[in-house]
Amino acid sequence: MEKVPMTVGGYQALDEELKRLKTLERPAVIAAIAEARSHGDLSENAEYHAAKERQGWIEGQIAEIEDKMARAQVIDVSKLSGTQVKFGATVSVVDEDTEEEARYQIVGEHEADVKSGRISIASPIARAMIGKETGDVVEVNTPGGTKAYEILKVEWL
Numbered sequence: 001m002e003k004v005p006m007t008v009g010g011y012q013a014l015d016e017e018l019k020r021l022k023t024l025e026r027p028a029v030i031a032a033i034a035e036a037r038s039h040g041d042l043s044e045n046a047e048y049h050a051a052k053e054r055q056g057w058i059e060g061q062i063a064e065i066e067d068k069m070a071r072a073q074v075i076d077v078s079k080l081s082g083t084q085v086k087f088g089a090t091v092s093v094v095d096e097d098t099e100e101e102a103r104y105q106i107v108g109e110h111e112a113d114v115k116s117g118r119i120s121i122a123s124p125i126a127r128a129m130i131g132k133e134t135g136d137v138v139e140v141n142t143p144g145g146t147k148a149y150e151i152l153k154v155e156w157l
Contacts, residue, residue, distance in 0.1 A: 003073040005087050005121060006108035011074045014110065018065045021058055029055045068110065080156045085129040087121055092153040093129075096137065101152070106130075125149070 006014075029051055036048035077088035085091055090105040104119045106129070112120035119126050128138040129151065137150050 001071055004068050004071045004108060004110075005073045005075055006068075006111060007088060008074055008076050010108050010111035011069070011072055014065050014069055014072075018062065018069070021062050021065070025058050026055075026062070029058055077156055082156075083133045083154055085132050085151065085154055087130075088156065090117075090155040090157045091129055091151060092155075093138075093149040093151055096148040096150055102149075105157070 032051040033048065033055065036045055036051050039045055042048050075088050080088055087106055090103060092101065092103045094101045104117050106121055106126045107118045109120045109122055112118055125140045128140045132138055132151055134151055134154055137148055140147050140149065
């Protein structure tokens with residue numbers, strides 16, 4: 001069983017989503033199925049089929065989240081330190097071609113949100129930075145070609 005690395009915040013977000021699905025979505029879809037059943041012939045009842053499809057999706061989401069949580073390896077970033085880039089680190093980099101600076105936190109796959117500066121541990125840039133230190137240059141293969149980034153700072157926030 002492969003562990004799924006995630007931050008404390010990522011685990012809490014999964015837990016909240018699971019509670020929402022179980023306490024709000026599941027009862028709502030059960031009520032919708034009951035309502036559609038009361039309309040009679042199920043073979044031609046679009047409401048019934050839509051509600052059943054939604055129920056399947058919700059149950060799939062619940063199973064997926066429960067699986068991730070069971071395999072979770074929760075890492076408290078506030079207890080980490082060091083100069084090497086590891087899971088949970090917030091890394092400031094500069095693009096060596098454009099001199100554009102960026103800051104990324106390396107998080108679990110389901111927590112990734114590039115607009116918020118959180119990148120997946122499985123992303124090419126994160127994989128290239130793991131194990132590197134301030135001052136190192138990493139090369140990342142991107143769809144637009146190879147890019148070089150210099151690591152300016154490694155923080156544990």
